[in-house]
Amino acid sequence: MRIAACGVLLMIILSIACSEDSLPFGPESLAESELVYFPLQKGYKAQYSYYYKYLQVSYWEDSYGLARCFRKDGMLNLEVIDTHVKESEKEIFYKIRTAFSLQADYYFINPEDTIWQSVPDSITIKEYDLMLKNGSLWYVENAPSFEQLDAGDTTLMMASPIGCGGKMYLRLFPFSTEDGFYSTGVYGDTCKYGSNSETYAAMLKNKGILNVVFRQTSGGIHFDEEHVVRCDLIE
Numbered sequence: 001m002r003i004a005a006c007g008v009l010l011m012i013i014l015s016i017a018c019s020e021d022s023l024p025f026g027p028e029s030l031a032e033s034e035l036v037y038f039p040l041q042k043g044y045k046a047q048y049s050y051y052y053k054y055l056q057v058s059y060w061e062d063s064y065g066l067a068r069c070f071r072k073d074g075m076l077n078l079e080v081i082d083t084h085v086k087e088s089e090k091e092i093f094y095k096i097r098t099a100f101s102l103q104a105d106y107y108f109i110n111p112e113d114t115i116w117q118s119v120p121d122s123i124t125i126k127e128y129d130l131m132l133k134n135g136s137l138w139y140v141e142n143a144p145s146f147e148q149l150d151a152g153d154t155t156l157m158m159a160s161p162i163g164c165g166g167k168m169y170l171r172l173f174p175f176s177t178e179d180g181f182y183s184t185g186v187y188g189d190t191c192k193y194g195s196n197s198e199t200y201a202a203m204l205k206n207k208g209i210l211n212v213v214f215r216q217t218s219g220g221i222h223f224d225e226e227h228v229v230r231c232d233l234i235e
Contacts, residue, residue, distance in 0.1 A: 049074075051231075084147050135162070
């Protein structure tokens with residue numbers, strides 16, 4: 001009986017020791033649990049192709065029209081350059097740097113008349129402060145310092161649970177997605193978000209944001225327009 005009692009006591013102690021509160025709290029462990037769809041930790045990097053197209057087709061007669069197309073191709077690099085853990089509040093702060101560059105810029109009136117334009121060697125660099133708190137990611141602005149992000153102004157980035165857990169707002173990409181995306185489901189290792197049938201995003205387990213796509217179309221009796229911007233993860 002005494003041995004059995006000791007066994008029960010040992011199991012209780014082990015259960016407490018292995019409770020959620022005793023698990024390591026830090027960027028590395030959370031990248032494998034809460035942030036499995038967006039594994040943020042110092043040194044995390046992601047590279048995206050950038051594609052922009054504006055197409056306008058004008059019609060004067062049923063058999064005659066004129067197409068104008070403006071295209072841009074580029075690259076976006078995203079990297080976590082710093083982290084800070086606030087153990088007492090169960091918060092983690094992330095500083096993300098993005099570098100966006102255009103690599104090609106051209107247009108044509110008809111596909112056979114493509115005109116290439118020179119692209120200046122310029123890179124747009126931006127930094128974002130993020131805070132993980134209560135399972136959600138927040139943008140932070142106007143904080144006293146990076147180590148005090150919880151004293152700044154917060155705006156939701158990804159609702160809990162991250163990866164198909166509600167609404168997501170993305171500012172990290174070089175085009176506006178201010179209306180946000182709603183989670184639509186998990187398909188294998190991919191969770192998908194949508195704003196409407198033409199604007200959507202996805203996240204890939206252990207990789208991060210897979211793609212972000214914005215597409216808008218309009219038209220009338222004498223014209224059709226298509227506006228497309230997208231970023232796709234380069235693996």
